[in-house]
Amino acid sequence: MRFTICFTGLLGVFLAPAFANYNIDVIGDNNSSGGGQQSVSVNNNHNLANIDNDNGWDSWNSVWDYGAGYAATRSFAKKLCIVHKMNMQVMPSIETLDALVKENKLQGKGPEGPPPNSLVFSVNSNQVNDPSVFGKSIVSMCKGIPTYMAEEIEGSSLFYNAEKCFNANILWILGVSFCGEVEN
Template identity: 60%
Template sequence: MSPCLSSPLHCFGEAKMKFTIVFAGLLGISLVPAFSGYSINVNDNSNSDDSGRQSVSINNAHNVANVDNNNGWDSWNSIWDYNSNFAAIRLFRKKMCVVHRMNKEVMPSLQALGALAKQKRPEGPPPKGLMYTVNSDRVDDLDRFGKPISVMCKGIPTYVAEENEGASLFVFSEKCANFDVLWILNISLCGGRMED
């Protein structure tokens, strides 16, 4: 004999308890990111220009920012790992990754990046610029750059770039590829690998 036939109130109470537990679980899952500052995802029309539509995702729990530039075959994405102090750009057309050390004097902090990504493009001076020379030797061990970069660049030819402090595109003789991160930073990757 079913326990519900002997006491319908018992079954009603059990069903009510299960509903309460499921509801509390779903509420907890939906509120945890809101209260913990876990991640920010910014994707709006103010971050769109001739180079494509950009979105910024910030994971505060892991100190990582992901910038996606969607522009067809010229799309790229970048990870800034504030724990390892390395950043990487994955170039879809060239089927390669380029890893470089983050210049924290020029690149915004994780918190500042989140705030800047939400702003409309201001009138004023051009973005700050960083210029790198891409080394021709492939990277054998991606793990030294941290897990986020290792995962993004796994199975893709990856190269290290060294910053050219104080260099200017006007006097640089090698071909460079330019990447605008929103309206706040221009990254130039130069060297033989960029000509392929």
């Protein structure tokens, strides 16, 4: 009995790093108004990445469900959730994101590198009736708040007034803008 408990404990100690989530904290990342903190967690077991941007009323969080192929961003100020298909040609793969987080390559790095990739989305003003098609993680995050679908706008975004866009920049690797007006 003691051997089983000891073996199980040692197994847990050695396997824990294989199943761990890795985080990066970024202070003053200029995502909204020059302050805040952002953390990225990668869960390889579930093919998920979670990004939390803590900046007072401008806080938001995002989940990237690589398995389902959808991402969702929840804005606390706007009290809504926006879902979109993941553009894997622009968004980093989970392996790339995981490697950057594990190696802390983004820790303390700023805009000195190449400009980030960017995505601009047009938010549909009709609420999503059945968010379950986007996967469990997105349903969990968006449960109980108005949820809208967004479609990527290819090419120039000159047609949108920047004041009507909500920006959810991911560290210094991806700029994301959600444009359009929805009523809650």
